[in-house]
Amino acid sequence: xxxxxxxxxxxxxxxxxxxxxxxxxxxxxxxWTLGLADVEADIxxxxxxLVHGRAPTDLKGTLxxxxxxxxxxxxxxVGHWFDGDGMVRKFQVADGQARMSARFVxxxxxxxxxxxxxxxxxxxxxxxxxxxxxxxxxxxxAANTSVMMAGGELWALWEGGSPTAMDPVSLETRGxxxxxxxxxxxxxxxxxxxxxxxxxxxxxLAGKRAVVWNLSPDGxxxxxxVITLPRAGYMxxxxxxxxxxxxxxxxxxxxxxxxxxxxxMVWRPELGAQVLVLDKNDLSKRRLFELPPFFFFHLGDAWxxxxxxxxxxxxxxxxxFGTAANGGAILRGERLRAAPxxxxxxxxxxxxxAELATDTVSAEFPRSDPRFAGLARRYSVxxxxxxxxxxxxxxxxxxxxxxxxxxIFDFGARHLVEEMVFAPxxxxxxxxxxxxxxxxxxxxxxxxxxxxFDAQHVDRGPLATWRAPVALPVTFHGVFVGA
Ligand SMILES: [Fe+2]
Numbered sequence: 001x002x003x004x005x006x007x008x009x010x011x012x013x014x015x016x017x018x019x020x021x022x023x024x025x026x027x028x029x030x031x032w033t034l035g036l037a038d039v040e041a042d043i044x045x046x047x048x049x050l051v052h053g054r055a056p057t058d059l060k061g062t063l064x065x066x067x068x069x070x071x072x073x074x075x076x077x078v079g080h081w082f083d084g085d086g087m088v089r090k091f092q093v094a095d096g097q098a099r100m101s102a103r104f105v106x107x108x109x110x111x112x113x114x115x116x117x118x119x120x121x122x123x124x125x126x127x128x129x130x131x132x133x134x135x136x137x138x139x140x141x142a143a144n145t146s147v148m149m150a151g152g153e154l155w156a157l158w159e160g161g162s163p164t165a166m167d168p169v170s171l172e173t174r175g176x177x178x179x180x181x182x183x184x185x186x187x188x189x190x191x192x193x194x195x196x197x198x199x200x201x202x203x204x205l206a207g208k209r210a211v212v213w214n215l216s217p218d219g220x221x222x223x224x225x226v227i228t229l230p231r232a233g234y235m236x237x238x239x240x241x242x243x244x245x246x247x248x249x250x251x252x253x254x255x256x257x258x259x260x261x262x263x264x265m266v267w268r269p270e271l272g273a274q275v276l277v278l279d280k281n282d283l284s285k286r287r288l289f290e291l292p293p294f295f296f297f298h299l300g301d302a303w304x305x306x307x308x309x310x311x312x313x314x315x316x317x318x319x320x321f322g323t324a325a326n327g328g329a330i331l332r333g334e335r336l337r338a339a340p341x342x343x344x345x346x347x348x349x350x351x352x353x354a355e356l357a358t359d360t361v362s363a364e365f366p367r368s369d370p371r372f373a374g375l376a377r378r379y380s381v382x383x384x385x386x387x388x389x390x391x392x393x394x395x396x397x398x399x400x401x402x403x404x405x406x407x408i409f410d411f412g413a414r415h416l417v418e419e420m421v422f423a424p425x426x427x428x429x430x431x432x433x434x435x436x437x438x439x440x441x442x443x444x445x446x447x448x449x450x451x452x453f454d455a456q457h458v459d460r461g462p463l464a465t466w467r468a469p470v471a472l473p474v475t476f477h478g479v480f481v482g483a
Contacts (some may be wrong), residue, residue, distance in 0.1 A: 084144060086104070363397070
């Protein structure tokens with residue numbers, strides 16, 4: 001049964017008057033749609049049930065994750081996965097036990113849409129509805145993409161506006177964060193790069209102009225400088241070495257400043273991709289590299305070798321018509337036939353040459369040991385095995401770049417696997433000595449599950465798995481905060 005059948009059937013039984021976007025969605029035949037279902041209310045703190053293994057006794061801390069969790073309202077729904085209301089999930093692990101809670105971020109957008117009983121706020125792939133009031137970017141801020149800790153505060157991040165400060169204990173929303181009065185409301189990407197010493201670098205994009213943010217570990221402003229980029233390529237993420245910021249200008253170029261943002265993007269493969277390398281100490285010191293055209297959302301942490309060669313991994317598509325477009329289709333219970341993103345290694349040479357080596361392995365949500373951010377490293381963690389006929393990934397991989405080997409754990413077709421993050425073992429400094437912590441949606445149990453892996457033996461499967469009493473939709477990004 002597809003959406004059209006449901007509509008037709010409902011009309012024949014005279015029930016059309018009660019059909020809403022929510023009821024249509026609930027009746028969708030594909031059960032993977034559980035990963036994109038609506039959540040109606042916050043989740044009060046609750047214990048999770050241990051369903052497999054035993055938790056390491058020395059793992060103690062909190063996994064915060066963010067992702068959209070309300071997409072549909074009776075009078076109109078979002079047009080893209082990226083436009084749902086942000087909900088921050090909190091998974092606490094201590095003494096072998098796990099607890100969770102989750103709260104929607106209390107945004108202007110969520111209040112406006114709730115009052116209208118329709119999604120009227122525009123976004124990445126959603127057009128403005130009747131009565132939408134968007135006086136500033138933060139009026140459309142969905143606060144739904146990632147989280148970071150700054151000075152004891154939890155910030156919910158979105159790529160086009162301010163961070164939203166939250167209480168990390170109660171998950172209560174405190175409001176938009178003004179990092180500096182001079183830069184109030186300037187965008188702050190959802191992918192800050194955090195150095196091992198806690199120093200934060202980030203960008204905020206407005207067409208060809210970008211704010212380069214440099215914050216101290218407590219979230220205080222060190223520097224914010226506006227730079228001009230060679231082009232307004234769509235940018236969800238950038239990367240950094242210890243010394244440099246690395247900005248990829250993909251040939252999906254923003255032409256115009258309106259919402260939905262995706263409607264302003266034009267694919268211009270003839271431009272190729274450009275890689276801009278900026279000196280962190282002097283942003284006027286720039287190098288520009290050229291690569292063939294590709295599309296990406298996510299990059300891995302970069303490092304620089306002794307001879308000045310810079311390397312980083314990336315998850316790339318040949319164009320934006322697969323992964324980016326699927327974010328709209330999957331909210332309708334559909335999926336475009338497109339190859340999943342592939343793992344790639346990008347090399348920037350001291351003599352100005354750049355190389356893009358694309359692998360056959362599918363890859364998204366790349367992470368690494370944060371203690372090695374910007375430094376030479378050996379491992380990447382990412383999701384893999386996007387299942388054909390279904391969106392999202394079913395396996396987690398650890399890539400050993402030195403040995404050219406992958407360890408993979410396959411959760412199987414009945415799990416939607418979310419990004420896995422690294423939690424270091426206390427007292428250890430060796431790369432990836434610790435755990436991977438992350439969630440999946442178990443489609444058979446219709447529940448979100450929390451898993452802990454030994455990060456160096458991911459192929460052995462989870463050491464421990466807990467099951468939540470609810471299924472929450474798939475998240476984008478998170479952080480593990482050790483206790
Ligand atoms: Fe992202």
